[in-house]
Amino acid sequence: MDTRTVQPVMTTERDLRLDLFRGIALWLIFLDHIPSNIVAWLTIRNYGFSDATEIFIFISGYTAAFVYGRAMRERGFVIAGARVYKRAWQIYIAHVFLFTIYLAQIAYVARGFQNPLYAEEMGILDFLQQPDVTIVEALLLKFKPANMDVLPLYIVLLLLFPPLLWLLLRWPTTALAASAIIYAAAWEFGWNFPAYPSGYWFFNPFAWQLLFVFGAWCALGGAERLGGLLRSRITLSLAVAYLLFGFFVTMTWYFPRLEYLFMPKWLSDQMYPISKTNLDVLRFAHFLALAAVTVYFVPRTWSGLTSPLLRPAILCGQHSLEIFCIGVFLSFAAHFAKVEFAGGTVMQIVVSVVGIALMIAAAWLIAWYKRVEGRKATARPQAARADLAGGET
Amino acid sequence: MKTRDVKTIVFLAALLFAWTGSAHAQAPDSCDLPAYLLFSDSELKRVAQAVQDNKRLDIAVLGTASSALAGPDGGSSAYPARLQAALSRRLPGVMVNVVSLAKSRRTTADMAGELKKLLAEIKPALVLWQTGTFDAIRGVDPAQFRETLEDGVADLQAGGADVVLINMQYSPRTESMIHIAAYADSMRAVARERDVPLFDRLALMRYWNDVGAFDFYAAGKDRGLAVKVHDCLGRALAALIFDAAKLEKPDGQAGQ
Numbered sequence: 001m002d003t004r005t006v007q008p009v010m011t012t013e014r015d016l017r018l019d020l021f022r023g024i025a026l027w028l029i030f031l032d033h034i035p036s037n038i039v040a041w042l043t044i045r046n047y048g049f050s051d052a053t054e055i056f057i058f059i060s061g062y063t064a065a066f067v068y069g070r071a072m073r074e075r076g077f078v079i080a081g082a083r084v085y086k087r088a089w090q091i092y093i094a095h096v097f098l099f100t101i102y103l104a105q106i107a108y109v110a111r112g113f114q115n116p117l118y119a120e121e122m123g124i125l126d127f128l129q130q131p132d133v134t135i136v137e138a139l140l141l142k143f144k145p146a147n148m149d150v151l152p153l154y155i156v157l158l159l160l161f162p163p164l165l166w167l168l169l170r171w172p173t174t175a176l177a178a179s180a181i182i183y184a185a186a187w188e189f190g191w192n193f194p195a196y197p198s199g200y201w202f203f204n205p206f207a208w209q210l211l212f213v214f215g216a217w218c219a220l221g222g223a224e225r226l227g228g229l230l231r232s233r234i235t236l237s238l239a240v241a242y243l244l245f246g247f248f249v250t251m252t253w254y255f256p257r258l259e260y261l262f263m264p265k266w267l268s269d270q271m272y273p274i275s276k277t278n279l280d281v282l283r284f285a286h287f288l289a290l291a292a293v294t295v296y297f298v299p300r301t302w303s304g305l306t307s308p309l310l311r312p313a314i315l316c317g318q319h320s321l322e323i324f325c326i327g328v329f330l331s332f333a334a335h336f337a338k339v340e341f342a343g344g345t346v347m348q349i350v351v352s353v354v355g356i357a358l359m360i361a362a363a364w365l366i367a368w369y370k371r372v373e374g375r376k377a378t379a380r381p382q383a384a385r386a387d388l389a390g391g392e393t
Numbered sequence: 394m395k396t397r398d399v400k401t402i403v404f405l406a407a408l409l410f411a412w413t414g415s416a417h418a419q420a421p422d423s424c425d426l427p428a429y430l431l432f433s434d435s436e437l438k439r440v441a442q443a444v445q446d447n448k449r450l451d452i453a454v455l456g457t458a459s460s461a462l463a464g465p466d467g468g469s470s471a472y473p474a475r476l477q478a479a480l481s482r483r484l485p486g487v488m489v490n491v492v493s494l495a496k497s498r499r500t501t502a503d504m505a506g507e508l509k510k511l512l513a514e515i516k517p518a519l520v521l522w523q524t525g526t527f528d529a530i531r532g533v534d535p536a537q538f539r540e541t542l543e544d545g546v547a548d549l550q551a552g553g554a555d556v557v558l559i560n561m562q563y564s565p566r567t568e569s570m571i572h573i574a575a576y577a578d579s580m581r582a583v584a585r586e587r588d589v590p591l592f593d594r595l596a597l598m599r600y601w602n603d604v605g606a607f608d609f610y611a612a613g614k615d616r617g618l619a620v621k622v623h624d625c626l627g628r629a630l631a632a633l634i635f636d637a638a639k640l641e642k643p644d645g646q647a648g649q
Contacts (some may be wrong), residue, residue: 197531
């Protein structure tokens with residue numbers, strides 16, 4: 001089981017920081033998915049360029065490389081590749097399951113909604129009139145309702161992962177450079193996947209793969225190589241300065257007068273639009289700065305990681321596929337509760353708190369079940385789990 | 394000392410009133426808005442010119458279904474007609490003419506194809522361009538949306554018209570289904586880029602929702618809400634145009 005002999009730079013201990021921050025990212029994604037939610041003002045997207053999606057994709061790349069990298073070294077390309085594809089299939093099933101819930105919700109809304117003020121907005125229900133086309137397009141991952149864009153991105157990233165991992169294990173820096181070239185080419189030539197009924201994927205896989213591959217690269221020794229850089233005070237100051245810049249710029253979005261007074265036109269001409277679809281460089285850099293500051297202040301051995309206070313977030317991070325799906329479902333349910341009962345501030349806080357509590361309870365239940373089952377199935381090797389990346393164990 | 398006490402009491406009472414008012418108010422005439430929601434630093438020079446020199450103001454409304462209301466009196470209740478009424482009240486002696494070209498199910502690209510004809514036939518001093526919702530429903534690429542809109546606004550400006558952009562409605566029942574954020578951002582960016590005012594319908598309606606002026610969660614067929622909201626929108630638009638064109642109030646108060 002010990003891989004240290006194979007690749008000395010790779011650590012075998014699970015880094016709890018990954019689980020912690022992925023768990024927090026899942027909560028933030030849930031909060032951001034509830035429309036008009038006052039609690040969403042707490043989430044990081046309001047204070048800088050990047051948001052929880054970046055954290056989630058980076059950590060998923062990291063854990064995928066951690067788990068499947070080991071599998072590929074021990075069992076070979078074919079077995080590891082098959083495991084990755086099995087995982088992609090599970091995520092596809094989860095996506096279709098969520099789509100079914102979405103269909104039920106929207107069909108319910110369609111029945112009662114007749115407010116003449118919103119004749120135009122009701123157009124979103126039109127696709128119910130062509131269920132054959134809509135459902136097939138959804139199964140092809142071309143029709144993706146709002147807030148259901150992350151899992152399709154993840155599926156594509158996993159489908160491309162085996163050859164990439166093979167390359168990463170041999171020539172990690174070449175693989176990272178290839179990823180950066182694909183990213184640049186996507187910007188240059190406008191590559192993206194088509195969507196239905198028109199347009200493109202909300203998360204462009206050609207662009208977002210950069211973050212995933214970067215995460216994988218870090219897991220396979222890149223983080224150690226960057227160690228000196230990450231410990232330097234210069235890096236820290238640059239990162240903090242950039243985060244402050246991001247904070248200031250986002251403030252001008254909420255207080256337009258600030259922009260009018262302080263934001264030079266040449267700067268806004270350069271910056272905007274900040275594309276989320278294509279993972280704008282500003283967003284990527286913002287994530288890097290955030291990660292650099294975090295790694296500086298939260299070392300791997302930080303005692304807080306074992307404290308019961310952070311346990312809920314870590315638990316959620318360790319079962320990310322299930323918790324992500326539950327989060328999407330809960331955000332539908334929260335919207336439903338707001339529409340049917342009351343949409344006020346109190347309700348927004350209640351659905352947010354209850355939603356996160358349910359996510360934690362579900363994570364606890366899954367952890368308990370896996371522990372109980374794991375005790376029985378002693379014959380199975382105890383491999384490190386990457387969950388969304390490799391939770392089949 | 395005494396006057397200060399009185400002032401404090403009045404202030405606290407006002408605060409209390411505002412607070413309870415916001416929780417319970419369902420007054421029919423509650424479409425007041427704070428000034429910052431109608432603030433714009435872009436000037437409508439051609440509107441000012443048309444009003445001052447010609448005593449005539451022609452406005453064209455280019456938009457989709459949310460610029461119109463169904464029903465026999467839909468034409469006179471929708472916000473373009475309400476705008477005409479409000480502006481006429483504010484500008485006595487000026488012939489205000491608002492032509493609505495609202496048609497459902499059109500993307501920004503569809504509407505951009507009609508700009509030449511619009512300019513030639515109506516010769517408006519001002520074009521109100523309402524868009525975004527249908528593009529969001531169709532999932533048009535936001536970058537492409539932005540480009541089309543920006544080119545369209547430039548064409549209108551080159552054709553001699555001022556422009557005001559009108560963004561989406563606040564629609565709490567569908568907001569988890571229609572991803573409007575990217576399109577709203579694009580519209581804000583185009584407004585800044587082309588130096589035209591943005592009538593932030595989304596923010597105004599959200600404000601009315603938050604202070605309890607209207608119940609936008611209502612699902613039923615009742616037309617009363619739609620009629621009231623369009624009247625408020627028409628008046629708010631009149632206020633924005635009036636301020637952005639730096640028109641002077643005639644004697645007496647031509648309030649909202």
